[in-house]
Amino acid sequence: MNKALHTEFQKAHRRHDLWICLAVPLAAAIWSASAMPRGADELANAYSALLYSLPVLNTVLMPLAMAVLASRLWDVEVKGCTVKLLYTLQTRRSLFAAKAVFGAGEILLMVLLELAATALLGYIQHYTEAFPAAQLAYLGVCTYGVNLMLFFSELLLMLVFSNPMPALCVAIVGTLLGLFSAFMPRLVSYFVPWGYYVPLGCYEVAVWNEAEHTVLYGMTRYNWGLLGFTMLLAALLFAAAWQLIRNKEV
Amino acid sequence: MQTVIETKALCKQYGSRMAVDHVELHVPQGCVYGFIGPNGAGKSTTMKMLLGLIHPTAGQVTLLGQTLNEKNRLALLRQTGSMIESPAGYLHLTAQENLEIVADLKDIPYKDIARVLDIVHLTQDKNRRVGQYSLGMKQRLGIAMALLGSPKLLILDEPTNGLDPAGIQEMRTLIQSMPAATGATVLISSHLLGEMEQMVEQVGIIDHGHMLFEGPLSQLQRHSRGDVAVRLLNPAKAAPVLRANGLPAGDSCTVTLPPLQDALLADLVQKLADSGAGVVEVTPHTKSLEEIFLSLTGTEAAHHE
Numbered sequence: 001m002n003k004a005l006h007t008e009f010q011k012a013h014r015r016h017d018l019w020i021c022l023a024v025p026l027a028a029a030i031w032s033a034s035a036m037p038r039g040a041d042e043l044a045n046a047y048s049a050l051l052y053s054l055p056v057l058n059t060v061l062m063p064l065a066m067a068v069l070a071s072r073l074w075d076v077e078v079k080g081c082t083v084k085l086l087y088t089l090q091t092r093r094s095l096f097a098a099k100a101v102f103g104a105g106e107i108l109l110m111v112l113l114e115l116a117a118t119a120l121l122g123y124i125q126h127y128t129e130a131f132p133a134a135q136l137a138y139l140g141v142c143t144y145g146v147n148l149m150l151f152f153s154e155l156l157l158m159l160v161f162s163n164p165m166p167a168l169c170v171a172i173v174g175t176l177l178g179l180f181s182a183f184m185p186r187l188v189s190y191f192v193p194w195g196y197y198v199p200l201g202c203y204e205v206a207v208w209n210e211a212e213h214t215v216l217y218g219m220t221r222y223n224w225g226l227l228g229f230t231m232l233l234a235a236l237l238f239a240a241a242w243q244l245i246r247n248k249e250v
Numbered sequence: 251m252q253t254v255i256e257t258k259a260l261c262k263q264y265g266s267r268m269a270v271d272h273v274e275l276h277v278p279q280g281c282v283y284g285f286i287g288p289n290g291a292g293k294s295t296t297m298k299m300l301l302g303l304i305h306p307t308a309g310q311v312t313l314l315g316q317t318l319n320e321k322n323r324l325a326l327l328r329q330t331g332s333m334i335e336s337p338a339g340y341l342h343l344t345a346q347e348n349l350e351i352v353a354d355l356k357d358i359p360y361k362d363i364a365r366v367l368d369i370v371h372l373t374q375d376k377n378r379r380v381g382q383y384s385l386g387m388k389q390r391l392g393i394a395m396a397l398l399g400s401p402k403l404l405i406l407d408e409p410t411n412g413l414d415p416a417g418i419q420e421m422r423t424l425i426q427s428m429p430a431a432t433g434a435t436v437l438i439s440s441h442l443l444g445e446m447e448q449m450v451e452q453v454g455i456i457d458h459g460h461m462l463f464e465g466p467l468s469q470l471q472r473h474s475r476g477d478v479a480v481r482l483l484n485p486a487k488a489a490p491v492l493r494a495n496g497l498p499a500g501d502s503c504t505v506t507l508p509p510l511q512d513a514l515l516a517d518l519v520q521k522l523a524d525s526g527a528g529v530v531e532v533t534p535h536t537k538s539l540e541e542i543f544l545s546l547t548g549t550e551a552a553h554h555e
Contacts, residue, residue: 003354010351014342076340080380085338085395088301088327089355249304 067171071164284450331396476535483528
């Protein structure tokens, strides 16, 4: 397994996947920074506002990022016609495991960078609200779970079609559906996995003052049930991708 | 002579179609073995089964003296180099980096890379990205990957496909030299009999999944000679010469002769020229694989009678 993972790092050389892992948190940070809180009231509720908006940003950015990471991970084998060669040099299990671990590592890096950017933004913009460490950790776990689920779904598409286009198209359509579902009743959003970032969020609009155009964000309960379902979906998609690699004749 | 590859009743069925039907292959050690058949005959499918890339519907594969199974597959393939259908190579990496990946997976020290690059004449281009390589260079890189670790057996599926004439000649020379240069036994497939004749010692012919012939090339060549068409300016003057040699004569300007030994044919052409028949063209026809098969089976039937 170590050898297989080492070769995945060798293959990643000059593939510039790291830039994708950096670009997504950077885009989210720039987007969040542009809505800089002003005034004492906003600064006192700024982390809540940020953690409310981040799932929406993730709905826009993450599905496509997952499709890009997953498709590039397998596309490199398709373009290089290396699958047959690899299957004579290593087990299918070690190849799949290395790809899964490498992809999961890239996603973890992306999520950690996004969390770090959130904390950094609070520090730079002098938020006065207490740092919500537990909520941030929950957000990280939820984002990671949904990302993994989407990553394995896109990897599965890539394995089926041996072409990155279906995965990318599904990701674009999924992003639009996810975004649409974010503004629909919660029950609707449960049927759109690409948008699970939003119903998994632990913040909501508590008070909306229409006259003064002010919003006060408050916490909701952690959605452990949906998180569990997301992890189950991720596991099922992982298993489906593995079965495909294990059984597909090349 | 010890066999490096042996298959017993090897079969592969896709739906109702038998892609490979009870193939018995025997590749002797230290030779270049040509596996010949038209496109879709079952060559690649057989080779994939030899490498465990696809599972046989029935039958058995013995590689390097051991029956191939899931447990020993990778251990056996560590002693085998292969290139199936198209050359492999990560396009964004250099040849050196590609070979380092293969060397790591084969547990081979990087110092062997220089040796294989030298064999395939890619040393000068080892630091260029494979995406910038010509097809011929990619084919040579594929062979370099197969050669890493000095395998006892090389399985190459149509390695000259898509190459220009110079590339084909270079590849032929390279493959022909391998048993002597590396000690490897080579199994190479092609759909062109003429291409194989220049580099192999043993041949196996497959068509529609059936093994039609297996044996030394010389034995096959005896059956591959076809008719010879001779175009004449004056067939009337040629007729006595042809009859004197027991050959059919007619009024047509083109005379079709049965397969003849080279010396006999040269002698006959000389006599025709001396007679004033005006020989303007001699065209030997090479038999198609199917015709060779019919010739072979016809001969066998005659022997049995």
